[in-house]
Structures are given as structure tokens and as C-alpha cells.
Amino acid sequence: MGTRHETAGPEGMQQGFTEAEMAFIRENIHANAGDLILKAGQFKGLDVKKLAGQIQSRQKALKKLPEWSANDKLIFPPALSVEQCSSEATALYKASIVSGQALIDITGGMGIDCYYMSRSFGETHYFEQQPAVAASAAYNFAQLRASRIQVHAGESLKALQEGLAADWLYADPARRDANKEKVVRLADCTPDVAGNAALLLQSAPHILIKTSPLLDIDLASKELQNLQEVHVIGYEQECKELLFVLNRAMPDADFKIKIRIVDAAGQPIYQLDFDRAEERNALVGYSKPLGYLYEPHAAVLKAGAFKTLCARYGLQKLAIHSQLYTSEKLVDDFPGRSFRIAAVCKPDIREISQHIPGDKANITTRNFPAKPEELRKKWKLKDGGDHYLFATTLADQTKVVIVGVKPI
Template identity: 70%
Template sequence: MEETGLSEPEIAFINNHRHENAGQLILKANQFKGLDIKKLAAQILSRQKAAKKLPGWYANEKLIFPPALSVEQCSSEATARYKASLVSGETLADITGGMGVDCFYMSRKFGRVHYFEMQEAVAATAGHNFKQLGAENITVHNADSLAKLQADQPAVDWIYADPARRNEQREKVVLLSDCTPDIVSNQRLLFEYAPNILLKTSPLLDIDLASRELENLKEVYVIGYEQECKELLFVLDRDQEHSRFTIKVRILDDQGVALKSLDFDRETERDAAVTYSEPLHYLYEPHAAVLKAGAFKTVCERYALNKLAVNSQLYTSEILVGDFPGRSFKITAVCKPDIREISKHIGGNKANLTIRNFPATTEDLRKKWKLKEGGEYYLFATTLSDNSRVVIVTTKAAI
């Protein structure tokens, strides 16, 4: 497997042009003699995509980046750091390779790591990057991981997999069994080599459907970062005997530390008590990860909140709850969905707008109400438990 790297002139070019438009650089390629501008423009574009997502990697000028799409699809440093906090031991096998962001951060928790990647160029790039990052304990295998495991029959503490979520026609898939490699069909094989499996999937995957496909499921982590649900993590334990698994919502900061947490299971959610009320003094909007996890009733009971309506997924209270896993607002008014009424409370035509269980889109209402985005006010167009439609005018709560 041939190693790759950047020459000093190439590194200098990337540094000098790192904020420029990659397409424009290609058009001016004849101005830069002796350099492969298409290659370097691709590196610049990928680095631009990685600047916020992978700041540590972006800062290392000697690293080679894959195509921009791969950077968009890879884990962020924050989520990779969190995954590393879930695993530890003597040996890890990363059976799906790729860019290697997760593998690198998890390697800090193990004595030895085996990275498997079938594409030679991808494996060579990862190997180069691991060395530049000082991860000397990672062995790169340009091989089919499942075949290699069967041939070598190693004993490892953890297997990590992030299956490709596109089929042979490059179309996105959402069923776990349609991903590559097929973890569902190979669970028992993988358990022959490791007692623990950490499986990363798209946040689009149906948690309950996946739980029926997977054996020995212990925990499902629903990872939130900034305002999005970023990924699902399934922890499989060979010694897990019962089918009841815990769902763990984790909302992370930039360092991968959980700022907010919520643990529950499907039985807890089913039996949770729910009360409904009109909007009170404070309004709560759950983080996207909480909504993905399906903790709709648990939130009411856990944080002593009232729900506005069965399907609205907005909550309210008289007293401010400081550790709510989402955004908290102070209610200043409850109006009819009429811009003349709303304007009285926002003092103009500028506000942030959210739709929850309301028969219109955000774009439709902005156009209809001639409402600009931004400002200190946050409007929630929603339906209450008596089926009345309202707009709740709020400002961010001081926590």
C-alpha cells in the first residue's frame, strides 16, 4: 500500500489560498506552474468543509483530506470524542475504516487498534494521517474486514462499525440490514471476536425497527450537537440477556462533553404521566435529539412540565426549569395567528419563527406576514389541547 503525502510547495499553496474559492483556483490553474491545481483545490475545498467540524485536523497542515462529500459525512471532533468516552480496553477493531476520525479518537483508549478499509487510496490516506497525528498504535489493513477477521480470528475488546448508508446505485438507505457491511446478518460472527460492538448509524434510522433487528442491544445513544440530532449509537453486549434497552440522549458541547442528558426506556415512556395546560410563564422546545429519541411523555414527568397538546411537542411551566434538554423561553404573549396582533408584541416585522403542529410552513407564514428572520423575539405557531391555533410570543429565558 503506497503512502501519500503533500510536498512543501503544495502545503504552502494550500495555506496561501485556504480561504479562496476552489473553483476559481482551477480556472486560474495555468498561473501556477508545476502544481496539480485540481488536487490542491480539492484539498482546499475539503479543508474549508472541515474548518468548523474538525478544527484540530484543519489546523494540521500535513494532513490529507478526502473529497468534500466525505468530510461532510464524517464524524465531527465533538461526536468522535464522545464515542471515545464509551469504549476502552486493550484492542479495538474498526471494521469500516473511512476517513478515520472516530478511529483516531478511540485509539487513545486502547493499546492496539486495527483499522480496516477496502479502498486502497482511502486506507493509504488514513495511514498517513494517523502517523501525522501521532497515533502509532493504529495498524492499517487494506482488506475486507469480515474476511480478515474470519481468517485471523483475533480476540478484541470492542468492534466499531459505521456501515455505508448507500447501496450499489449510490442511493441512500435507511434500513440497517441494507447498509454495508450488513451488521444484522453478521452479529453472531462479530460476537465470536469481541464481547462489545459499537455501531454508528444515521439519525434517520428508526430506533425501534433497528432494535428488533439487533441482538443483545444494551443501549442506544441519541447524539445531539448544536441544534441537530447528529447520529445514533447502538451498544451491543454479548452478555446482554434481556430485550429491554436504555435510550440515552446526549447533547454535546464542542469538546464532546455532554451538556444535557436524558435516560429512559420505552416502558418508562409508555407509563409516564402527562398533564396538559394553556401556555404558562415559560415555554420549552425539546432538542432535536430528544424528539428523535421519542421522549415525548418522559419529558413531562421528568421535568414537571405540562404539555400544550398531544402532537405539539411543546411544553410549559410556571417556574423555570434550568436543566431542560432543549431551548427555554419566557412567554410574553399568546396571540391569534394574525400579524396585526403579533406586531403589537414584537414592535415591528422581525422575529424568529417555529412551526409545531400548525397547518402551514414557516416559509408560507413569513411570506404571508411579511416577517423578517432574526431579532430577540421567538414566535411559536402551534395548536393547543382545545384545538385552538395560536402564536406564542417569547424571548429567550435567562438561565
């Protein structure tokens, strides 16, 4: 069967794959996991069910975790855990905003964030209560030569109570309750970082808390002490996560909101910093569609920078609730999608079809009494092509469809 690549994990657990197992995973990386299990009898001497699970998880990770996916020796958790873990891009971003001699990761898990952030520290302590998960992390860190990470299979808060300290402390609280339902309040996550804030800040002067993008930023800000800033992270077209930074030396005051739309290397492509006072006081003008149309990135919308966009980029809104913007001249560095307006039509396919070739268009609705799929069916349009239809409501309550194309 070949040499088994293994390491001792907590409680003496042994883990790893034989050369034959790694070859099977490589050869079937694009296969359907269910089909492989049905054909298990054809692969003598292999635990096909186990390997099919690895293949399914690696398929989820191919784009999300390119460095880990490229390493044949790593053990992946079930596919659902891979879906829920940080991407390499967002983990690299976190690593860029923390540094020091020591880091404590109190929530462990798969260890993606811990691995990348550990590069910015002399030593890192990883805590995970489930021994099997901690053993897998220890094994993976060894294969990745992350020698500065110490794996602890145990309760992190107990270690903090006993005096373990660091420059930074990281937490990614579980975002599901006992019934496996998603939660959107910080107090409903495990561990309760808000309830244990005093202990966390006693153990480290800087705290980084990752949460779901579903969390209410302003509600969470009321639950947390010493909040310095909130990073709203966008990657590709989605808002991926929120990062709350606590600072022991920071008095409770207005916190900064930092929108960061990052590339695959975790580097910001677009960034915008503001606070709630600026948003409240920003002046907004309204206009009918001009030469260009702008759709903010999902991270910008999550951050609530609706009026700030107008002030910062010299834009006007189409309507108070539409969250679409316009200008006469193109704004090159807008944090979102930009379009040249080709036409403004009534919501009538006979008029719209005069401005789009063929039967393809990308449809978006903003503050409009129909969903994109409903309009696509009604107008008999296929998804795709080079034309973008924005069905929306203007400030005077007129319903329109704006036909846009990507600016040259």
C-alpha cells in the first residue's frame, strides 16, 4: 500500500494517507463522490467512502483554498465545514492587519485563518475542543511546516483564565445554535465573545473577531467593549465576512468602518473608510439617469455607506431606496460595478428589445415590484450577454429599465 504519511495528534491519534490513497484522490478529483462509492468494489484495499469524502471536500476547496488543495497530504474536514471556513483570500487579508510576538486562536476549527495569521507572529496557540479536529489541524500544520503553531485540544477560555496571554487574540465564534439554525446576533454565537470581553482583553490588548456577514453591525457594536473598527470584507461579488477589532486602549467612541474588497491574494482592490457620523451628515442629491450607472458592491451595501458614496465620489442617487447611483462622467475607482447607460426604457420588452441584440441580457432589480427571474420569464430573455438591465424606481416614483453596457 506504500508509505503512510502521518503524525501523532492529541491523545495519540494517528492520521495520514498512503501513497495509493493520495493517488486515488488525485486521479478522481473531478469525479462524482456518490458514483465512486457505488463502484467501491472495484477498488480493492481502499476505504472508498473515506476517500470520496476527501474528494468532495477538495472539490469545494479547489478555488477557495488553492494552496491547501495543491497539497496531496492534507486532511480535509467534511464538505460543509469547507464551505463555512474562511477562504485563502480573506485569511491572507487578516494576516495583513495583525502582527506581533504571540497570537491566540481560541476557536481553532479547520485552521485556515490560524495558519495564515501565524506567519505574522513568533508563536501561535491554536485551541480546539474536539480532539479529532485538533488532531487533523496538527497533522495539516506539520505538513505545511507551520512549526510556530502549538495545537491545544482543550478549552481556550480556561487557558486564558490561567494566565495565557498574547499580543492578539482571534475568535471565529460558531454561528449556529443548538438546533443548527443560523444566528445573526453576537450573543447567540459560541463562545460568547461579548460576554467574555473582559477576559479576552485581559489576555490580549488586541482582539480580532470574525463573524458572518449576516450579523447586524450596529447591534454588535453595542454588545462589544473597546471597539476600534469594523472591517467589511468583499471578495468577488459577495460580502464574505465582518471583522471586529477591539483595542484595550481604545475608549468606547465612534468606531471606523473599513470596507475592503480584496483579490485572491488578500490585497484590497477597493477600499473605503468612514464612520456613522459621516454617513448621517453626508449630503445627497437625486437625479434621473445620466451618462453612467453604478451598482455598489455587496460589502458597501452591508457597511451602510449609502450617502457617503455620493460625497466621496461625486455621485447622485436615483432614489432614496434604490441604492443605484449615476454621474455624467465616469468614476474609475467606484467600489462596485460601473456601466455606461445606453438607454432608459419603460418596463416594456418591446421598447427594451430595441436596445439589446438577440434574446440575452443580465437582469437586476432594485426597489422594483418584481424579481429578476420573473422579468426574465415575462420578457422571454436568457441570462448572459453584454447588456445589463436594471429595473428600478426613480425619485419621482417612475418605474424604468436602464440598459447598461460595460464602459470601454
